[in-house]
Amino acid sequence: MGYSWNWGVFLQPSATGDDTYLGWMFYGFKMTIGLSLSAWLMALFLGSIIGVLRTVPNKVLSGLAMAYVELFRNIPLLVQLFLWYFVLPELLPASLGNAYKQSNPVVQQFLAAMICLGLFTSARVAEQVRSGISSLPPGQKNASLAIGFTLAQTYRYVMLPMAFRLVVPPLTSEFLNIFKNSAVCSTIGLLELAAEGRQLVDYTAQPYESFIAVTLAYLLINVVVMFSMRWLEAHVRVPGYIGGK
Amino acid sequence: MTNSPRLAMLAMVATTLLSAPAFAQDAGTLKKIKETGVITLGHRESSIPFSYYDDKQQVIGYSQEFMLKAVEAIKADQKLDKLEIKLMPVTSANRITLIQNGTVDIECGSTTNNTERQKQVAFSNTIFVIGTKLMVKKDSGIKDFPDLAGKNVVTTAGTTSERLLRKMNEDKKMGMNVISAKDHGESFLTLETGRAVAFMMDDALLYGETAKAKRPADWDVVGTAQSKEAYGCMVRKDDAAFKKVVDSAIASVMASGDAVKIYNKWFMAPIPPKGLNLNMPLSDEMKALYKAPNDKAFE
Known part of the structure; x- marks a missing residue:
């Protein structure tokens, strides 16, 4: 088709002279991993709390948790990102907002992206945790309350250890999704993997090589995540349940 | 085998169609x-x-x-x-x-x-x-490219300006933070909200953005053209x-x-x-x- 392949392009010094194009890709790779992992920790922490709150007997607390989930789950990720990046600094007091906006843009982009991805995913994690808790037979909770555990102790020692082990497979999908969703953050100018791929196309006019490299990098990340989660799943499997011994 | 004459005809038609523009081109x-x-x-x-x-x-x-x-x-x-x-x-x-x-x-x-x-x-x-120039707020005090050292500057991703700006930053060690927005509208938004002090782009497009701004009188196009x-x-x-x-x-x-x-x-x-x-x-x-x-x- 008349396309001239040039895999050597990755070793060429970049047009701006700061690095090779491979260096650019590696920067994007590190950015994607750093962003996704920090957002995932945030999502796991917040998602667990919200998921538990959704199942507590208190109507107010479970109602608030439900509102949280519906809010973050039902607004498109891109819209949320723009709200965090463009709108939030305008709502701060003028002096604080201006100081923030004059700070290092990479920090601003990273923070907005991390908060956005973290909260979006936390709503989804919360749903998984809730479904894990509700899938437990009611007898477990009742028995533990009957032998004198408080509600907090029942969650801590009986229900959550079971629920978390049951929801490892759906959590794996969320974990994989967060890496893929992080590509959205290129729209606010964060130079992560997808953005660096596009940069490479603009600068080298070698679209096939660039996008193949990006694809392989995402594949690599997700294969590693998948196998580690498989290992975890096998390790924490509950005996007697589906798939357990 | 009944298909093959039809296929052959199709191939012939396709070849004719494909070569027609080439023919026109040759003829001038x-x-x-x-x-x-x-x-x-x-x-x-x-x-x-x-x-x-x-x-x-x-x-x-x-x-x-x-x-x-x-x-x-x-x-x-x-x-x-x-x-x-x-x-x-x-x-x-x-x-x-x-x-x-x-x-x-x-x-x-x-x-x-x-x-x-x-x-x-x-x-x-x-x-x-x-020429590639800078759009700045009139009261920002920025007159030309050297004034940008250590500041946040926005440009549109994939343009000549982005390339020039990043290269200038690297060559002259200016310590600018270059923001690459996805289109001219987003670049201007970045400038307007105060995230960047200047927006580098083709001058004609910058004048176009100025004309579209809420208060055109606030903005100015300045600087020595970096490329023509x-x-x-x-x-x-x-x-x-x-x-x-x-x-x-x-x-x-x-x-x-x-x-x-x-x-x-x-x-x-x-x-x-x-x-x-x-x-x-x-x-x-x-x-x-x-x-x-x-x-x-x-x-």
């Missing part, structure tokens, strides 16, 4: 126009004020006027009583291919003439020269006869003084659709071009 654009009585013009949809749709979906703009002047010259040159004009919207991604495969005969929009593209197509005499780019009309490569007619049409528009009138109409007066005035004075490069029309690329 002028000859094709004379035989068919039709010329296809490539235009842009939103390159304000070069080539875009007005509110009645008519194609208008500075480049469009030059293209129509060229069409008149072609009609006169070929002694045609009437010449049907077909308009074909093109994008920056497909414009070169459409010229090459014969779909479009000439394209005047906002296409930069550079040596890389000259390997694929030919360019007419330059119709416009832009020549916009030309694209025609097919190796078709000297056609290029000559187009070139001389553009040259005579410039010689007669019509070019300045066209310039003032699009850059110094309110233009559709919103009645904005870009207020972009004629630059020295443009004056030089009007005095001595040429088809040279700057890079």
Whole structure:
């Protein structure tokens, strides 16, 4: 088709002279991993709390948790990102907002992206945790309350250890999704993997090589995540349940 | 086996269809126009004020006027009583291919003439020269590129400006934070909200953004142009006869003084659709071009 392949392009010094194009890709790779992992920790922490709150007997607390989930789950990720990046600094007091906006843009982009991805995913994690808790037979909770555990102790020692082990497979999908969703953050100018791929196309006019490299990098990340989660799943499997011994 | 004669026929039809534009190309654009009585013009949809749709979906703009002047010259040159004009919207991604495969005969929009593209197509005499400059808030105190050291600067991803800005930052160790926004609108938003102190882009586009701003008087276009780019009309490569007619049409528009009138109409007066005035004075490069029309690329 008349396309001239040039895999050597990755070793060429970049047009701006700061690095090779491979260096650019590696920067994007590190950015994607750093962003996704920090957002995932945030999502796991917040998602667990919200998921538990959704199942507590208190109507107010479970109602608030439900509102949280519906809010973050039902607004498109891109819209949320723009709200965090463009709108939030305008709502701060003028002096604080201006100081923030004059700070290092990479920090601003990273923070907005991390908060956005973290909260979006936390709503989804919360749903998984809730479904894990509700899938437990009611007898477990009742028995533990009957032998004198408080509600907090029942969650801590009986229900959550079971629920978390049951929801490892759906959590794996969320974990994989967060890496893929992080590509959205290129729209606010964060130079992560997808953005660096596009940069490479603009600068080298070698679209096939660039996008193949990006694809392989995402594949690599997700294969590693998948196998580690498989290992975890096998390790924490509950005996007697589906798939357990 | 009943299928194979049909397949063979299909292949024949396909070959004929595919080779038709190539045939037209070999025969020369002028000859094709004379035989068919039709010329296809490539235009842009939103390159304000070069080539875009007005509110009645008519194609208008500075480049469009030059293209129509060229069409008149072609009609006169070929002694045609009437010449049907077909308009074909093109994008920056497909414009070169459409010229090459014969779909479009000439394209005047906002296409930069550079040596890389000259390997694929030919360019007419330059119709416009832009420089890459800075848009800043009037009270920011920024006058030129050296003032940007250590500041946040925005530009649009994938443009010449982005390349130049990052290179300047690296070469001169200026410590700028370069923000690459995804389009001109987002770049301006970044500037307007105070995230960046300056927006680097082609000056004509910066004047366009200024005119669109909520308070145009707050903004200014400043700085020494970091690069110059020549916009030309694209025609097919190796078709000297056609290029000559187009070139001389553009040259005579410039010689007669019509070019300045066209310039003032699009850059110094309110233009559709919103009645904005870009207020972009004629630059020295443009004056030089009007005095001595040429088809040279700057890079």
